[in-house]
Structure formats: C-alpha cells, structure tokens
Amino acid sequence: MKALEGVKILDFTHVQSGPTCTQLLGWFGADVIKVERPGVGDATRQQLVDVPGADSLYFTMLNHNKRSITLNTKNETGKEVLERLVKECDVLVENFAPGALDRMGFTWERIQELNPRMIMASIKGFGPGPYEDCKVYENVAQCTGGSASTTGFLDGPPTVTGAQIGDSGTGLHLCLGIMTALFQREKTGRGQKVMAAMQDGVLNLCRVKLRDQQRLAKGPLQEYSQFGKGIEFGDATPRAGNDSGGGQPGWIVKCKGWETDPNAYVYFITQAPVWDKVCEVIGKPEWVTDPEYATAPARLDKIAAIFDAVEEWTKTKDKFEVMDICNPLNIPCGPILSMKELAEEPSLRETGTIVEVDHPERGPYLSVGCPIKLSDSPVDVTRSPLLGEHTEEILTDVLGYTGDELEAVKVSGAVGDMPKAEAAE
Numbered sequence: 001m002k003a004l005e006g007v008k009i010l011d012f013t014h015v016q017s018g019p020t021c022t023q024l025l026g027w028f029g030a031d032v033i034k035v036e037r038p039g040v041g042d043a044t045r046q047q048l049v050d051v052p053g054a055d056s057l058y059f060t061m062l063n064h065n066k067r068s069i070t071l072n073t074k075n076e077t078g079k080e081v082l083e084r085l086v087k088e089c090d091v092l093v094e095n096f097a098p099g100a101l102d103r104m105g106f107t108w109e110r111i112q113e114l115n116p117r118m119i120m121a122s123i124k125g126f127g128p129g130p131y132e133d134c135k136v137y138e139n140v141a142q143c144t145g146g147s148a149s150t151t152g153f154l155d156g157p158p159t160v161t162g163a164q165i166g167d168s169g170t171g172l173h174l175c176l177g178i179m180t181a182l183f184q185r186e187k188t189g190r191g192q193k194v195m196a197a198m199q200d201g202v203l204n205l206c207r208v209k210l211r212d213q214q215r216l217a218k219g220p221l222q223e224y225s226q227f228g229k230g231i232e233f234g235d236a237t238p239r240a241g242n243d244s245g246g247g248q249p250g251w252i253v254k255c256k257g258w259e260t261d262p263n264a265y266v267y268f269i270t271q272a273p274v275w276d277k278v279c280e281v282i283g284k285p286e287w288v289t290d291p292e293y294a295t296a297p298a299r300l301d302k303i304a305a306i307f308d309a310v311e312e313w314t315k316t317k318d319k320f321e322v323m324d325i326c327n328p329l330n331i332p333c334g335p336i337l338s339m340k341e342l343a344e345e346p347s348l349r350e351t352g353t354i355v356e357v358d359h360p361e362r363g364p365y366l367s368v369g370c371p372i373k374l375s376d377s378p379v380d381v382t383r384s385p386l387l388g389e390h391t392e393e394i395l396t397d398v399l400g401y402t403g404d405e406l407e408a409v410k411v412s413g414a415v416g417d418m419p420k421a422e423a424a425e
C-alpha cells in the first residue's frame with residue numbers, strides 16, 4: 001500500500017514546475033491523470049529531442065508514474081469529459097499562464113460548484129501584484145526571486161544556477177501545499193485553493209540573503225571574503241562567489257589534477273570546533289596558538305588567505321583523498337561531483353535516487369528517482385506515459401463511459417488517437 005493510494009490527481013501541468021509536483025504525488029501512490037492536448041501533448045515531449053520520434057528525456061524524466069489522457073478542453077464534449085474528471089478527482093494541479101483555466105470555463109467558482117472537496121493547486125510566475133499576468137520560466141524566477149543577484153563572483157555579472165529552484169523548487173512548495181490542504185480537508189470536508197508563485201519559492205530559498213540584506217544595515221558582512229579583502233560593501237547583499245557566508249567559512253579549492261579536470265575541486269569548511277585539526281592537516285600548526293588565527297573572530301578578515309593555504313595542501317591530493325583525510329577529523333568537505341560521476345555512483349543506484357527506466361520508444365535511460373524516502377510507502381518508478389496512452393482506460397474505468405456514450409466521445413474530436421498500452425510495448 002502506498003501513502004496516497006486512492007487519491008486522484010487531475011494533472012493539468014506542463015513543462016517542468018507543475019510536472020515535478022505531480023510526479024512526486026505519483027511516487028507517493030496517487031493516481032495521476034495527465035490531461036494533454038490531442039496530437040500535441042506537453043510541449044516538452046518534443047523539446048531537446050535526442051532520439052528522433054521518441055518522447056524526450058525532458059518529458060520522460062518529469063512524468064513518471066502518471067497516466068495520459070488526450071482531451072481538447074476547448075471542445076464542448078471535451079469540456080463535459082473534463083467536468084466529469086473534476087467531479088471524480090481530489091486535486092486539480094495546473095501551471096498554465098494566468099487566466100488560461102478561466103478562459104476554458106473552469107473558474108475556481110465553477111470548480112467548487114462541481115466538486116466542493118476539490119483542491120485546486122496552481123503555480124504561477126508571480127503572486128498578486130504588478131507582474132501577476134506574466135508568463136514565467138525558470139531563469140526569470142531565479143532573477144526576480146533574489147537568486148541571480150546573489151549568485152556569482154563579485155566582479156562578474158548576476159548568474160543563474162543549474163539547480164532548478166524556480167521550477168522544481170516551486171513544484172516542491174506546491175506539493176507541500178497540496179498535502180497540507182488534503183490534511184485539512186480530512187477535518188473540514190472542504191477543498192481549497194493552493195497557490196505557489198515561483199518568485200516566492202525562489203525568495204524562500206534565498207532567505208539567508210534577505211537576512212544578510214538586513215545585517216548589512218548594521219555594518220559590513222564580515223563572513224564574506226570581500227570584507228577581508230578591504231572591498232567596500234554597497235547597499236545590497238553582494239555576490240559572494242563560493243563563500244559560505246554563514247557561521248563556518250568555506251570555499252571551493254583546487255585539488256590534484258585541476259589543470260585538466262574541470263571538477264577536480266573540493267568545498268572545504270574551516271569548521272571552528274576543529275580548527276586545530278584543520279591547521280595540522282594543511283601544515284600550519286602554528287595557527288592553532290597564533291592569536292591572529294586562533295579564534296574565529298580573529299580569522300574573519302583573513303578568509304581568503306586561509307583558503308589559499310588550504311588550497312596549497314588540497315592541490316597535493318585528489319578530491320576523494322581530501323574527503324578521506326578530512327571526514328574522520330570531522331572537517332566537513334565535499335568533492336565537486338560531475339553529473340557523470342553521479343550517474344555512475346553505485347550507492348545512489350542502491351537507494352533508488354538514480355534509477356534506470358525502460359521505455360518502449362527510447363529504450364533504457366537514467367532518471368532521478370524520488371529523493372524523499374518513506375519507510376512504509378516505497379516508490380516504484382514506472383515509465384512516463386505515451387501521449388494519450390490511457391485515454392480509453394480513463395474514460396471507461398475512471399469515468400464509467402460505455403457503449404454509445406463512449407463512441408460519441410470518440411467521434412466528437414474531443415479526444416485524440418488512443419494508443420493501447422500493449423501496442424506501445
């Protein structure tokens with residue numbers, strides 16, 4: 001039995017943000033019914049194609065454990081089918097551009113009329129305010145949510161990060177909102193609207209940078225290496241390169257092989273309680289007692305110089321040797337792992353964090369499995385559906401269409417071709 005067994009999700013999501021949310025719900029055991037436009041489907045099916053004619057990795061890696069129904073929701077019969085789905089499901093999840101669902105005729109009021117228990121969960125780029133009507137993609141959210149202005153090096157431009165904090169991050173936020181609303185519905189019997197704006201999600205993940213913005217009003221940020229270099233602070237939280245910026249200084253330093261390997265680096269943290277061990281390891285035992293270095297406050301204006309010394313040592317070891325030496329001494333450090341190394345890491349395969357999935361059109365591929373592990377609700381990752389693969393199954397098994405009624409839907413143009421699962425295999 002899975003945690004969300006019996007919960008039906010009407011999945012109106014596309015691209016990345018919404019699909020990450022409904023994929024999680026599917027992994028927790030919900031029945032996720034993905035509604036797609038006939039003949040077209042989620043645009044990502046045909047984006048970044050690496051195997052001609054097959055669904056892209058972009059799509060397959062975001063849409064595991066879902067069923068696909070093709071439905072033209074602007075066609076009258078299509079609207080009727082959608083109404084039946086709204087009555088049948090527990091949660092509607094969507095990340096259309098603002099107003100698209102209303103234009104289809106499915107306002108929040110109408111949805112409540114059809115099903116007062118319905119939880120309607122939306123991702124939008126912005127919350128209410130001057131930008132609420134804008135269409136938004138990942139990097140727009142990173143830039144408007146405070147991440148880009150605080151990422152990168154002091155002397156370089158604002159920088160976006162590879163972690164999809166705008167899309168996948170907001171998908172996670174929405175998923176938590178949905179679970180909370182389902183929990184409240186247990187007591188009230190009522191559904192509610194759940195909204196996660198991408199700007200808000202990114203800002204939430206940049207919380208510590210708003211902390212620093214306020215600290216800046218009281219004086220320079222001493223934990224930023226900019227302070228030790230004597231570079232003046234402006235009036236906004238600066239980009240801090242690889243500074244930890246927190247209570248324990250850290251930096252990315254070179255390891256053996258850095259001249260040819262772009263990932264021969266390690267993140268090294270000079271954890272205060274083990275400062276004596278750090279000094280011994282890097283060959284600076286005199287710093288243990290030298291008053292200029294012995295205490296954390298005394299070291300604050302020397303962060304860059306300290307990491308130069310750390311690097312002199314790390315350059316003599318490879319990144320895994322650094323970890324092997326430092327971990328037993330409780331010196332936190334992390335090798336910079338490439339995607340290639342992560343894809344090949346056996347321990348991640350064993351925990352199901354990296355999974356190999358088979359697909360009838362493209363063959364086996366790697367994906368990131370569920371990063372959240374529940375001891376009583378294990379995850380089985382199943383491949384993403386082909387476009388409309390479950391249309392007939394959903395019309396009959398979920399909505400109870402039979403005979404002439406089913407035929408009428410088929411000839412109405414409301415649904416697309418209906419490939420059978422066996423044919424797909």
Ligand code: CAO
Pocket residue numbers: 014015016017018035036037038071072073074095096097098099100101103104123124125134135136137138167
């Ligand atoms: N049948 C018929 N019509 C359908 C349909 C279906 N099954 N599914 C969708 N459509 C229609 C919608 O009704 C909409 O039509 P109208 O504009 O005429 O009302 C249309 O398809 C396109 O929807 P869209 O505007 O959401 O799509 P887009 O590609 O133009 O924009 C995006 C994409 C992501 C920018 C936009 O959806 C958005 O801003 N979403 C919210 C923020 C978000 O999630 N962004 C992250 C995306 S991941 O990087």
